[in-house]
Amino acid sequence: MSTTPLMQQQTTDAPTLTITVLGCGTMGVAILSGILASLTSSPSGTGTSTPNALLPTRFHDTDESTPPVLPSRFVCCVKRPESAQRVKKAFVHYGDAVTVLTKDNVHGAQAADVVLLGCKPQMYQEILGEEGMAAALEGKLLVSILAGVKIEQLRAVVPASTRVVRAMPNTASKIRESMTVISTADDLPNEEKTLVSWIFSQIGKSLILGEKHMDACTALCGSGPAFYALFIEAMADGGVMMGLPRAEAQMMAAQTMQGAGRLVLSGQHPAIIREQVSTPAGCTIGGLLMLEDGGVRSTIARAIQEATNMAAGLGSSKKK
Ligand SMILES: NC(=O)C1=CN([C@@H]2O[C@H](COP(=O)(O)OP(=O)(O)OC[C@H]3O[C@@H](n4cnc5c(N)ncnc54)[C@H](OP(=O)(O)O)[C@@H]3O)[C@@H](O)[C@H]2O)C=CC1
Numbered sequence: 265m266s267t268t269p270l271m272q273q274q275t276t277d278a279p280t281l282t283i284t285v286l287g288c289g290t291m292g293v294a295i296l297s298g299i300l301a302s303l304t305s306s307p308s309g310t311g312t313s314t315p316n317a318l319l320p321t322r323f324h325d326t327d328e329s330t331p332p333v334l335p336s337r338f339v340c341c342v343k344r345p346e347s348a349q350r351v352k353k354a355f356v357h358y359g360d361a362v363t364v365l366t367k368d369n370v371h372g373a374q375a376a377d378v379v380l381l382g383c384k385p386q387m388y389q390e391i392l393g394e395e396g397m398a399a400a401l402e403g404k405l406l407v408s409i410l411a412g413v414k415i416e417q418l419r420a421v422v423p424a425s426t427r428v429v430r431a432m433p434n435t436a437s438k439i440r441e442s443m444t445v446i447s448t449a450d451d452l453p454n455e456e457k458t459l460v461s462w463i464f465s466q467i468g469k470s471l472i473l474g475e476k477h478m479d480a481c482t483a484l485c486g487s488g489p490a491f492y493a494l495f496i497e498a499m500a501d502g503g504v505m506m507g508l509p510r511a512e513a514q515m516m517a518a519q520t521m522q523g524a525g526r527l528v529l530s531g532q533h534p535a536i537i538r539e540q541v542s543t544p545a546g547c548t549i550g551g552l553l554m555l556e557d558g559g560v561r562s563t564i565a566r567a568i569q570e571a572t573n574m575a576a577g578l579g580s581s582k583k584k
């Protein structure tokens with residue numbers, strides 16, 4: 265039987281690395297599920313982060329190297345006992361590798377090498393300002409997935425020795441199909457850049473961009489699954505309207521969306537895909553014109569604009 269990194273580190277004296285999630289809700293569970301799945305799958309099954317041939321060179325694809333020590337211990341911090349039960353249930357198959365703490369963030373941070381901040385944006389000051397937290401974060405790497413909270417805001421509430429990184433993943437982390445954008449300060453040590461890149465490349469594709477783009481990335485990557493889900497529902501509704509059974513219509517819509525996305529990722533321009541599908545005098549052009557009549561293109565673009573603007577305001581302490 266082949267051994268996985270998680271198994272090796274649990275059965276030998278190899279150095280360990282602990283990731284603690286402060287606020288382990290939907291996203292915390294999704295991210296840890298993806299990382300744990302990558303650590304426990306066979307080497308050939310790991311890493312979905314193939315370099316994207318479509319990326320213009322001005323964008324930096326993330327570092328593809330493997331850190332010398334991989335995470336093998338995970339601590340999940342939540343507030344309510346019922347959430348603790350839910351998280352325990354999600355990770356029941358990983359035994360001692362996952363610990364769940366309720367209202368015990370400081371111990372969680374003390375145990376960590378890397379702290380993943382996964383609470384609501386409005387909670388960061390309260391959680392990072394807890395008594396004992398500053399000492400627990402000294403010299404550590406803090407990765408925030410909070411929408412709208414800037415690196416500068418986080419730096420203002422953690423010790424100067426804490427390195428702060430922002431990342432914007434999405435719920436598809438759970439199945440290792442996230443799209444994550446990472447933003448780091450220029451002075452982040454290379455080994456920590458490698459570690460952060462490794463973490464997010466285990467749960468899908470990732471790239472590095474300047475922080476000024478983070479709110480738009482939040483709309484595209486973070487909110488994106490909700491927008492595509494609406495599109496899937498609408499496509500399926502149309503199929504049902506025309507007599508298709510609901511479950512089959514939904515499957516057709518989702519798989520067709522995935523296929524179109526993969527064609528784009530394989531290098532085909534969306535306009536070429538659209539033209540190739542539109543047989544002259546065929547049905548596709550009829551459907552496309554109906555969508556254009558309905559202003560779908562600008563409505564979708566405006567939805568990204570609106571979500572971006574709303575994301576930008578989420579880090580403001582006035583919002584509760
Ligand atoms: N949902 C998404 O698709 C995405 C979300 N994000 C960002 O991720 C973050 C989390 O979002 P999401 O996972 O949806 O939110 P959830 O509400 O699901 O998770 C928040 C977690 O924080 C915990 N929490 C609240 N207060 C405390 C506290 N004092 N100490 C410890 N834990 C606490 C909650 O615990 P309890 O349940 O016990 O209250 C809960 O587990 C947000 O900042 C969001 O902007 C980023 C990308 C995508």
Ligand SMILES: O=C(O)[C@@H]1CCC=N1
Nearest residue numbers: 411482483486487578
């Ligand atoms: O809706 C939100 O605020 C979060 C951030 C991105 C996705 N969900």
